[in-house]
Amino acid sequence: xxxxxxxxxxxxxxxxxxxxxxxxxxxxxxxxxxxxxxxxxxxxxxxxxxxxxxxxxxxxxxxxxxxxxxxxxxxxxxxxxxxxxxxxxxxxxxxxxxxxxxxxxxxxxxxxxxxxxxxxxxxxxxxxxxxxxxxxxxxxxxxxxxxxxxxxxxxxxxxxxxxxxxxxxxxxxxxxxxxxxxxxxxxxxxxxxxxxxxxxxxxxxxxxxxxxxxxxxxxxxxxxxxxxxxxxxxxxxxxxxxxxxxxxxxxxxxxxxxxxxxxxxxxxxxxxxxxxxxxxxxxxxxxxxxxxxxxxxxxxxxxxxxxxxxxxxxxxxxxxxxxxxxxxxxxxxxxxxxxxxxxxxxxxxxxxxxxxxxxxxxxxxxxxxxxxxxxxxxxxxxxxxxxxxxxxxxxxxxxxxxxxxxxxxxxxxxxxxxxxxxxxxxxxxxxxx
Amino acid sequence: xxxxxxxxxxxxxxxxxxxxxxxxxxxxxxxxxxxxxxxxxxxxxxxxxxxxxxxxxxxxxxxxxxxxxxxxxxxxxxxxxxxxxxxxxxxxxxxxxxxxxxxxxxxxxxxxxxxxxxxxxxxxxxxxxxxxxxxxxxxxxxxx
Numbered sequence: 001x002x003x004x005x006x007x008x009x010x011x012x013x014x015x016x017x018x019x020x021x022x023x024x025x026x027x028x029x030x031x032x033x034x035x036x037x038x039x040x041x042x043x044x045x046x047x048x049x050x051x052x053x054x055x056x057x058x059x060x061x062x063x064x065x066x067x068x069x070x071x072x073x074x075x076x077x078x079x080x081x082x083x084x085x086x087x088x089x090x091x092x093x094x095x096x097x098x099x100x101x102x103x104x105x106x107x108x109x110x111x112x113x114x115x116x117x118x119x120x121x122x123x124x125x126x127x128x129x130x131x132x133x134x135x136x137x138x139x140x141x142x143x144x145x146x147x148x149x150x151x152x153x154x155x156x157x158x159x160x161x162x163x164x165x166x167x168x169x170x171x172x173x174x175x176x177x178x179x180x181x182x183x184x185x186x187x188x189x190x191x192x193x194x195x196x197x198x199x200x201x202x203x204x205x206x207x208x209x210x211x212x213x214x215x216x217x218x219x220x221x222x223x224x225x226x227x228x229x230x231x232x233x234x235x236x237x238x239x240x241x242x243x244x245x246x247x248x249x250x251x252x253x254x255x256x257x258x259x260x261x262x263x264x265x266x267x268x269x270x271x272x273x274x275x276x277x278x279x280x281x282x283x284x285x286x287x288x289x290x291x292x293x294x295x296x297x298x299x300x301x302x303x304x305x306x307x308x309x310x311x312x313x314x315x316x317x318x319x320x321x322x323x324x325x326x327x328x329x330x331x332x333x334x335x336x337x338x339x340x341x342x343x344x345x346x347x348x349x350x351x352x353x354x355x356x357x358x359x360x361x362x363x364x365x366x367x368x369x370x371x372x373x374x375x376x377x378x379x380x381x382x383x384x385x386x387x388x389x390x391x392x393x394x395x396x397x398x399x400x401x402x403x404x405x406x407x408x409x410x411x412x413x414x415x416x417x418x419x420x421x422x423x424x425x426x427x428x429x430x431x432x433x
Numbered sequence: 434x435x436x437x438x439x440x441x442x443x444x445x446x447x448x449x450x451x452x453x454x455x456x457x458x459x460x461x462x463x464x465x466x467x468x469x470x471x472x473x474x475x476x477x478x479x480x481x482x483x484x485x486x487x488x489x490x491x492x493x494x495x496x497x498x499x500x501x502x503x504x505x506x507x508x509x510x511x512x513x514x515x516x517x518x519x520x521x522x523x524x525x526x527x528x529x530x531x532x533x534x535x536x537x538x539x540x541x542x543x544x545x546x547x548x549x550x551x552x553x554x555x556x557x558x559x560x561x562x563x564x565x566x567x568x569x570x571x572x573x574x575x576x577x
Contacts, residue, residue, distance in 0.1 A: 376443050376499050383441035383503045385471045410475045413445050415497045
């Protein structure tokens with residue numbers, strides 16, 4: 001179902017006219033209200049009045065995660081706090097999160113986009129949505145929740161964890177739509193199986209899965225095990241949260257970007273040059289309707305390409321292909337963003353150990369696992385087993401506290417972590433995504 | 434010196450690591466007097482008393498091992514039933530905590546040697562001596 005026929009099936013010329021008008025308004029507003037943008041535009045010799053066509057967007061400077069970090073926590077907000085009704089945050093690279101804000105109108109926009117996304121994935125009024133995305137600073141839980149309410153569906157705000165109880169509720173409450181990370185979906189299937197519950201006997205029609213990259217092979221596996229249509233959803237808190245783009249049930253091929261609110265570009269991550277249609281590169285987003293946290297040419301670090309061909313579902317919105325990788329070293333572990341540098345800071349703050357480490361990411365029973373190998377230097381070493389085990393426990397506890405992700409810590413001998421050309425290989429990702 | 438120096442080596446639980454230590458020591462002509470290995474599922478700690486601590490330590494470090502040094506106490510006890518129990522009773526009565534221990538017999542029928550690691554080494558030594566337990570000095574043990 002198409003939730004907003006007018007905007008989702010608009011002819012190209014009409015959508016571009018709207019985009020240009022909204023882009024100019026956004027540029028004018030950020031120049032007037034956010035010192036960071038004013039400075040960047042001035043340095044580039046640009047005035048808001050220079051934006052006369054959509055092509056002029058390419059002249060604007062990029063915004064990076066580092067810029068957001070430099071302006072922590074509220075420096076990028078374009079409205080006074082009086083007008084901010086919600087704050088979300090995602091993990092950052094140095095222990096400090098990236099903070100984003102929403103006005104009441106931003107929340108309304110986000111709810112509308114999530115309602116469109118859920119509808120594209122097969123949900124509607126009368127559906128019961130089992131929402132197992134985490135509720136909290138993470139945008140997943142509340143994003144889906146508000147969208148579901150806007151759509152008029154019934155939402156079960158189950159959040160993450162306590163999988164056995166989730167299975168009981170899925171069995172008893174009869175939800176028809178599942179929303180969670182794709183790896184958690186597979187985990188649910190497994191736990192259900194252990195409790196003697198078969199997804200084939202449940203009422204699910206569709207699952208809307210996101211917050212981590214997943215492949216076509218994983219889709220096949222999920223659809224086979226969960227007996228539902230597996231739909232990919234994309235979003236990031238810096239842009240708005242989930243609901244930036246969504247696959248349609250009809251094609252399941254590429255994610256429609258809600259272009260009346262965001263303008264996508266694909267760039268060469270090395271040179272910053274904008275790439276022609278269809279080419280793979282780094283995805284960049286500009287928000288054109290957000291009030292509290294507008295963002296200009298944000299470098300997502302996600303690698304994909306854009307597809308402008310007409311879609312069988314009737315939407316005229318451009319499609320982005322499934323994200324195939326990252327241009328930085330960010331890992332997504334059970335939906336949590338983890339940068340190796342964050343683990344490094346935790347180790348630095350643990351007196352006994354030196355920051356020689358390696359992260360091994362794997363997937364066991366469909367759940368991501370993180371092992372942290374840490375080399376034992378003389379300062380950490382003890383002739384007593386208990387002392388060394390306590391160090392392992394302490395590091396694991398600190399990682400859990402700072403990053404919110406469970407890790408197994410293993411002490412290893414010095415120089416056992418492979419160093420290629422003098423540089424240690426920090427991450428081994430064994431997951432087959 | 435009433436203390437005995439013990440060196441300890443961190444070992445990952447993987448094949449060949451212990452043999453690597455013994456190879457290095459043998460090539461350096463170092464004699465092992467006593468040893469014990471504590472292990473968990475991930476790692477092990479090899480504790481060694483050798484005839485040349487400094488050399489053993491520097492050779493192992495040169496080969497990339499993490500090496501520590503700890504003071505332990507060596508006690509002589511008659512090699513017969515109740516020998517160890519007698520010592521442990523003394524320590525228990527005085528409330529002295531043993532972190533770990535291991536033993537070796539030099540020659541059958543002769544006295545056995547117990548190696549103790551204490552939290553409070555000086556207190557332990559005082560108690561043992563007060564009770565007439567025979568302490569083996571470091572120099573003597575290295576040269577056995």
